[in-house]
Amino acid sequence: MLIELKDVSYTYGKDTVYEVNALNHINLGIDEGEFIGIIGHTGSGKSTLIQHLNGLIKPTSGQILFDGSDIWEDGYNLRELRTHVGLVFQYPENQLFETDVITDVMFGPKNKGLSKDQCEERAKEALKQVGIPENFYKVSPFDLSGGQKRRVAMAGVLAMDPQVLILDEPTAGLDPAGRDEILGQIKYLHDKRGITIILVSHSMEDVAVYAKRLLVINDGRIAFDGSPKQVFTHYRELEQMGLAAPQVTYIMHRLHEKGLTVDLTATTVEEARRSILLALSMKKSGGTEEGGGSPWVK
Amino acid sequence: MGEVTLGQYYPTNSILHKLDPRVKFVGTLTYIISLFLIRGVAGWIFVTAVLAGLMFLSRVPFPYLIKSMRPILFILVITVIFNLLLTPGTIVWKFWIFQITKEGIRVAIQMALRLSYLVMGSSLMTLTTTPNALTDAMERLFAFLKVVKVPVHEISMMMSIALRFIPILMEEADKIKKAQMARGADFESGSFIRRMKAMIPLLVPLFVSAFRRANDLAMAMEARCYHGGDNRTQMKPLRYKGRDYVAYLLMAVMLTASILFRIFGKSAI
Numbered sequence: 001m002l003i004e005l006k007d008v009s010y011t012y013g014k015d016t017v018y019e020v021n022a023l024n025h026i027n028l029g030i031d032e033g034e035f036i037g038i039i040g041h042t043g044s045g046k047s048t049l050i051q052h053l054n055g056l057i058k059p060t061s062g063q064i065l066f067d068g069s070d071i072w073e074d075g076y077n078l079r080e081l082r083t084h085v086g087l088v089f090q091y092p093e094n095q096l097f098e099t100d101v102i103t104d105v106m107f108g109p110k111n112k113g114l115s116k117d118q119c120e121e122r123a124k125e126a127l128k129q130v131g132i133p134e135n136f137y138k139v140s141p142f143d144l145s146g147g148q149k150r151r152v153a154m155a156g157v158l159a160m161d162p163q164v165l166i167l168d169e170p171t172a173g174l175d176p177a178g179r180d181e182i183l184g185q186i187k188y189l190h191d192k193r194g195i196t197i198i199l200v201s202h203s204m205e206d207v208a209v210y211a212k213r214l215l216v217i218n219d220g221r222i223a224f225d226g227s228p229k230q231v232f233t234h235y236r237e238l239e240q241m242g243l244a245a246p247q248v249t250y251i252m253h254r255l256h257e258k259g260l261t262v263d264l265t266a267t268t269v270e271e272a273r274r275s276i277l278l279a280l281s282m283k284k285s286g287g288t289e290e291g292g293g294s295p296w297v298k
Numbered sequence: 299m300g301e302v303t304l305g306q307y308y309p310t311n312s313i314l315h316k317l318d319p320r321v322k323f324v325g326t327l328t329y330i331i332s333l334f335l336i337r338g339v340a341g342w343i344f345v346t347a348v349l350a351g352l353m354f355l356s357r358v359p360f361p362y363l364i365k366s367m368r369p370i371l372f373i374l375v376i377t378v379i380f381n382l383l384l385t386p387g388t389i390v391w392k393f394w395i396f397q398i399t400k401e402g403i404r405v406a407i408q409m410a411l412r413l414s415y416l417v418m419g420s421s422l423m424t425l426t427t428t429p430n431a432l433t434d435a436m437e438r439l440f441a442f443l444k445v446v447k448v449p450v451h452e453i454s455m456m457m458s459i460a461l462r463f464i465p466i467l468m469e470e471a472d473k474i475k476k477a478q479m480a481r482g483a484d485f486e487s488g489s490f491i492r493r494m495k496a497m498i499p500l501l502v503p504l505f506v507s508a509f510r511r512a513n514d515l516a517m518a519m520e521a522r523c524y525h526g527g528d529n530r531t532q533m534k535p536l537r538y539k540g541r542d543y544v545a546y547l548l549m550a551v552m553l554t555a556s557i558l559f560r561i562f563g564k565s566a567i
Contacts, residue, residue, distance in 0.1 A: 017308060056476045079482055087480040094470075095477040097502035107499065111482030142506070156481055 001065075002164065002196060003030040003053055003085070008062035010048055010220075022048040024220040026062070030198070032163070035190050037211030037228070038200045041242035045220040046200050047090070050166045053198070054085040083112050086162030090169045092153030096141040101132065101152050104141050108160040119159075126159035127152070130185055147178040154182075158189070164196040165189065171206065183210060204246040208232070208267035216243070229265040248272045255279075306366070306421070307428050312357040314426040318542045319435035326423045328549045332556035333412055333419070338563025342411065344555060349415055349422075358425050366421035367414060374413050381406040429461040438536055451527025459515070467508060474503045 010023040022045045030036065030053075040046040051057040052064055055071050055078040064071050071081055089095070098104035105123040114122065127137070130151040136144070141152055150170070157165070167186065171179040187210055190197045201207050207214060207228060214231045216224040218241040224231045232238070235245035235253075244250075246267050255262050255276065260283070263275040309315075314322070329348070336345055353363060367374075387401030424432070437454035444450050475485065478499045485496050 051476065054480060056479060079484060082480055083482055087477075089473065089477045089480070092477065094507055095474050095481075095499075095503050097499045107478075107483070108481040111484065160482060 001029045002032045002067060004028070004065040005052065006063040006065070008052060008059045008064060010045075010052065010057060011060045012048075014060060022220050023052075023059070026220075026222060028215070028222065028225075030164075030196065032196055033190075033194055035187075035197045035210060035212045036199065036215060037207030037213070038198060038215045038217060039202070039204065039207060039243060040217035041202075044217045044241075046217045047168055048220075049217060050087065050168060050198065050200060053164070053166060054082045054087050056082075056087070079111070083108070083160045084162055085164045085166065086157040086160055088154050088157050088165070088167045088170060090172060091150075092157075092170075093141075093146065093149035095156075096149060096153055099140060100138045101141050101144070102127070102137040105152065105155045105159050108156055112160055122159045122161065123155070126155040129158060129189065130155045131181070147174055147181070150174070150178075151182070151185075154185075162195065164198065166198040166200070168200045169202065170199070171201070171203065179206075186210070204232075204244060205268075208246045208248075216241070228267050232267055233265065306362075306424055308358045308362055308425045310357045312355060312426065313541065314352065314356040314422070316541070317426075317545055318536055318538055319427050319431040320439055320536060321538075321542045321545045322423050322427055323432065323435045323439060325545060325549055326420055328553055329419045330416060332552055333415055335553075335556040336559045336563065338559060341556070341559035341563045344559065345415060348552060349419060352419075352422055356422055356426050358422070362425060363418055363421065366425075367417055370413065370417050374410060377409050377413060378406045381409050430458050433458040433461065434532075434536060449526075451530070455527075463508075463511070466511070467504065470507055471500065471504050474507075475500055 005026050005028040008023055008026045008028075009021070012018070012020040012022055026049065038046050038049070048057065052059055055064070058072060066081055066085070069076065071078065096104050098107065102120065102123050105126055106119040109119040109122045124134075124137075132148065132151055132155065136148070136152075141149060144152065154167075154170070165186075170182050170186065174182065183206060186197055186199065189195045199207060199211060211228060214224065214226060214228045215222055216231060216238065223237070223241060224234060232245040232249050235249055238245055248266060248269055248271075249264075252262050252264050252266055252272060252275070256264055260276070260279050262279045263271070266272040266275050317325075332348075333345060336342065353360070382398055382402045383396055385399055385402035385405050387399035389397050389399050390403070391398045427435075433454045436457075437450055440448075440450050440454075479485070483496060483499055485493065485500070487493075488496065
């Protein structure tokens with residue numbers, strides 16, 4: 001197990017009037033090579049949770065293990081941990097500060113203590129991975145477009161060559177094209193470079209397509225932990241938490257109610273399409289089920 | 299988030315919280331004047347009783363009130379030491395060039411009391427009044443300055459915007475700091491100069507975002523046709539209620555009492 005949380009709780013503003021319990025007794029194990037999606041409505045504690053994973057927040061109680069050792073033990077090198085567990089915050093473009101793109105991306109490796117050449121090499125590689133072409137290297141990051149800025153900021157974390165990459169709402173505020181591009185790059189990093197990915201998102205569609213495992217956080221607890229298909233079967237409970245299953249799930253359930261035998265666990269549009277077509281062709285050939293009522297039966 | 303006690307509003311529903319902010323502002327001024335008027339043990343007992351009574355009425359937990367003393371602790375200690383050592387008079391204790399006099403002890407105690415009562419009293423105001431209510435009160439109280447062309451409304455607007463942005467910018471600073479720490483930045487160790495340099499990755503994005511926010515806000519205000527204070531009405535106009543008049547009356551009583559203590563109090567303390 002790469003990262004392990006044992007009974008982790010966190011309280012904001014402890015012993016003040018503004019005390020808020022953000023996390024309640026979280027137990028969680030993350031293996032190498034996983035692609036995990038974390039969903040939860042605003043204020044559910046998901047951002048707090050991910051900041052525990054690279055030691056930015058110290059839990060009020062409980063233990064966090066990375067590679068088997070307690071990260072809050074005396075003498076543990078937290079800065080080194082952060083190079084292994086890269087965290088891309090929400091709106092990461094707000095952290096750019098250098099005079100040109102490449103120097104900004106080099107900030108991470110430089111903190112790691114690498115030589116200038118190595119830093120540059122890492123930076124170039126990272127920028128290539130997020131699809132920033134070479135003619136942008138000497139441009140001021142403040143002159144880039146929103147989507148470009150975000151990718152440069154992601155490269156800034158990638159350049160540290162992390163084993164685990166945590167992304168907090170990486171697609172917030174991007175147009176559909178920009179969103180697909182970023183998510184595609186994340187998938188590439190997972191598949192080709194074997195980086196463990198933890199993706200925090202509001203969008204059920206996104207996590208349904210990309211994540212292999214889904215964590216639903218509600219009120220500082222893990223409400224569900226399983227594959228997207230398993231989790232989305234609880235779509236009624238998800239609604240009570242202010243979340244929703246992907247739209248496809250709803251369509252499939254409605255079709256099923258109307259008498260079409262479709263696969264209820266389909267979570268992506270592609271799966272749904274195949275399942276509906278299959279059900280329809282079966283219906284045509286069999287053709288003996290109840291008629292009328294359903295618009296699908298002619 | 300940092301431990302900042304500025305705008306330390308403590309939300310409860312006490313009578314002090316409900317008072318008109320103007321009353322509290324004027325009341326604090328009266329209280330401070332009284333502090334410097336009184337003389338004699340009886341006077342001090344009176345002020346202590348007033349302060350204790352207000353503390354009780356505010357329903358703010360005592361530790362919060364004491365915490366407000368922390369920033370002035372240093373000044374307090376320095377004041378006490380200097381007054382102790384440098385006041386001439388009948389010598390009580392002498393060592394090398396240091397001497398403590400009877401008068402010195404008196405002045406030191408008095409100064410310590412004055413300073414701590416001053417801070418406790420005024421933080422009682424900030425603990426029971428939101429910063430916005432306070433700027434509102436000041437706008438109304440200083441409205442007469444408009445006659446001499448002081449842009450009272452604009453100044454108070456600037457103050458409330460500044461106050462409003464302090465927590466936002468602090469949160470932002472915290473976020474950027476964490477983001478840079480996630481990229482291996484080190485804000486804690488190293489020499490002074492190194493630590494100053496380490497602040498650049500924090501300060502540049504913070505300034506950029508502050509300017510962006512200022513721009514957005516200006517644009518939003520313009521879009522809603524904001525053009526200063528003339529003929530502008532308020533959503534929650536300040537209106538005096540019965541309890542506010544009672545409070546003014548009590549203030550007058552306190553002030554009169556203080557003047558009497560000044561005149562008749564023993565000049566000893």
